[in-house]
Amino acid sequence: MKTRFKWIEGGGATSARGWLASGVAAGLKANRTDMAILCSDRPAACAALFTSNNVPAAPVVYDRAVAAKGRARAAVVNVGCANACTGRAGYADTVRTGKAAARALGLPADEIFVCSTGTIGRRLPMDRILPGVALAAKALSPDGGAAAAAAIMTTDTVPKQAAASFPLAGGRVTVGGMCKGSGMICPNLATTLIFLTTDAKVSAANLRRALKASVAHSFNRVTVDGDQSTNDTCALFANGAAGLPALAPGKPGWDAFVETLSAVALSLAKQIVMDGEGATKFVTVAVEKAATPADAYAAARAIANSPLFKAACYGGDPNWGRVIAAVGNSGARCAELKTRISFDGVRVFDRGKIASAEANDRLAAVMKKRAFEVRVSLGVGRFSDAVYTSDLSHGYVDINADYTT
Numbered sequence: 001m002k003t004r005f006k007w008i009e010g011g012g013a014t015s016a017r018g019w020l021a022s023g024v025a026a027g028l029k030a031n032r033t034d035m036a037i038l039c040s041d042r043p044a045a046c047a048a049l050f051t052s053n054n055v056p057a058a059p060v061v062y063d064r065a066v067a068a069k070g071r072a073r074a075a076v077v078n079v080g081c082a083n084a085c086t087g088r089a090g091y092a093d094t095v096r097t098g099k100a101a102a103r104a105l106g107l108p109a110d111e112i113f114v115c116s117t118g119t120i121g122r123r124l125p126m127d128r129i130l131p132g133v134a135l136a137a138k139a140l141s142p143d144g145g146a147a148a149a150a151a152i153m154t155t156d157t158v159p160k161q162a163a164a165s166f167p168l169a170g171g172r173v174t175v176g177g178m179c180k181g182s183g184m185i186c187p188n189l190a191t192t193l194i195f196l197t198t199d200a201k202v203s204a205a206n207l208r209r210a211l212k213a214s215v216a217h218s219f220n221r222v223t224v225d226g227d228q229s230t231n232d233t234c235a236l237f238a239n240g241a242a243g244l245p246a247l248a249p250g251k252p253g254w255d256a257f258v259e260t261l262s263a264v265a266l267s268l269a270k271q272i273v274m275d276g277e278g279a280t281k282f283v284t285v286a287v288e289k290a291a292t293p294a295d296a297y298a299a300a301r302a303i304a305n306s307p308l309f310k311a312a313c314y315g316g317d318p319n320w321g322r323v324i325a326a327v328g329n330s331g332a333r334c335a336e337l338k339t340r341i342s343f344d345g346v347r348v349f350d351r352g353k354i355a356s357a358e359a360n361d362r363l364a365a366v367m368k369k370r371a372f373e374v375r376v377s378l379g380v381g382r383f384s385d386a387v388y389t390s391d392l393s394h395g396y397v398d399i400n401a402d403y404t405t
Helices: 058-068 087-105 128-140 146-151 206-217 252-272 293-305 307-315 321-328 358-367 394-402
Strands: 019-024 035-040 045-052 072-080 112-116 160-168 171-180 194-200 231-237 283-291 341-344 345-349 371-377 385-390
Touching: 019 128, 019 146, 035 128, 035 146, 035 194, 035 341, 045 058, 058 231, 072 087, 072 128, 072 371, 087 128, 112 171, 112 231, 112 358, 146 160, 146 171, 160 252, 160 321, 171 252, 194 252, 206 231, 206 321, 231 283, 252 341, 293 307, 293 321, 293 371, 307 321, 307 385, 321 371, 345 358, 358 371, 358 394
Parallel strands: 072 112, 194 231, 283 371
Antiparallel strands: 019 035, 035 072, 045 231, 160 171, 171 194, 283 385, 341 345, 341 371
């Protein structure tokens, strides 16, 4: 099917009309920007998905109430402190931050998401947070998307943003976004901090429908280390600034909107994996001919999360046994005499027949590449799925061995 959208080079969360952003240094991190605001210049509908971690951070608890109203037009984000596991005092800090943003932006506090990321178990430094909010509000600009994307990075090495647009009723609708994430990446509903914007007119209920569809095979199909954060938030805002008819299922432009939103989400999700903590490889794990959709996902996720497989990817070790062992341990229906495994088209296992020496040599060459695909055919059904992952390197251990010290 021909795509209906066009990528916007250098685009991000402010590519859609009516969106402003900023990234400033509030003194939360040394020698860098560390606080961002994203804001619509007019009212907006919203939808959001959050971590299913049973120990959600204070901002997640707060933002769930904001999202439930389906009406929000801004987000304020700090790095350096997750404000997680900080009790009632931590929640009060989130409320104070939201009120400060409301004063600075001239908006109701219940239309502003408050998001935090960083170390768990530390209180927000409110003596820096509150002045930082005011500073970020003053710096808002239609050209501030890149600055905001840089300001929300934690262990990320590069900012992550994307945008695309499609034609509708003689005009164009734009979808943009930014996210942060490098470690503690293994989602359930959403992952990292993700902010998606559009100038389309869409109701909150339909935004949620579109968001769930786009997240399913983007942010819900990436893993760096198998760990899910306490702060994961994925928010989608629509302000209608394009001035075009409302989008809804069954109406013109809806399918193109979902396609464009999904493409932007997948681009951002892949950027997260490419920038995984210590990552040197980007690996697509594709499973096909599974008995059920759940089996296809379970097998792909088991491979992608296997420390042994990920370590082999880092070392370029042509040990395809790590793959079939993970499949057999995934709970998916499978059998040795029906399974096939290939790396970038190099068949290394074929229904009980092991790879030749020549195939193993070709496999070793594949595994030295920066990016490659592992494809597993279970031979027991018609369902498929894919998960995107990175390798497990010395760099990952170094980053997380002294994260707080």
